[in-house]
Amino acid sequence: QVQLVESGGGSVQAGGSLKLSCAASGFTTVWMCMAWFRQAPGKEREGVAGVYTVNGDANYHDSVKGRFTISRDNAKNTAYLQMNTLKPEDTAIYYCAATQCYGTRPLWAGEYDYWGQGTQVTVSS
Secondary structure (H helix, E strand, O other): OOEEEEEOOEEEEOOOOEEEEEEEEOOOOOOEEEEEEEEOOOOOOEEEEEEEOOOOOEEEOHHHOOOEEEEEEHHHOEEEEEEOOOOHHHOEEEEEEEEEOOOOOOOOHHHOOEEOOOEEEEEEO
């Protein structure tokens, strides 16, 4: 049974930093993509960053390039999202997602099969 558990959300002032973690369990393959999505109230879920766990290749939404960094620790089956220079518009529930893959996948929700429960990130101005 695949399970994704996020942690690290919270409240921060604009310009601050947070680091999210996503611990994965139950996967039977090393060929995985893990990603972070976010959903703000009244808005659609959008892909923020994704990583191909085999070699660390990553892709990002334009709005977070240069500010956010996705990484993974394969020994711990964990993906991370380091978020720097946070802005009020980054406020959302952040979800971890995963799927079996053989290279980076587009940051579309339909590309991912497994989802975590979400963690709230609030950035105040």
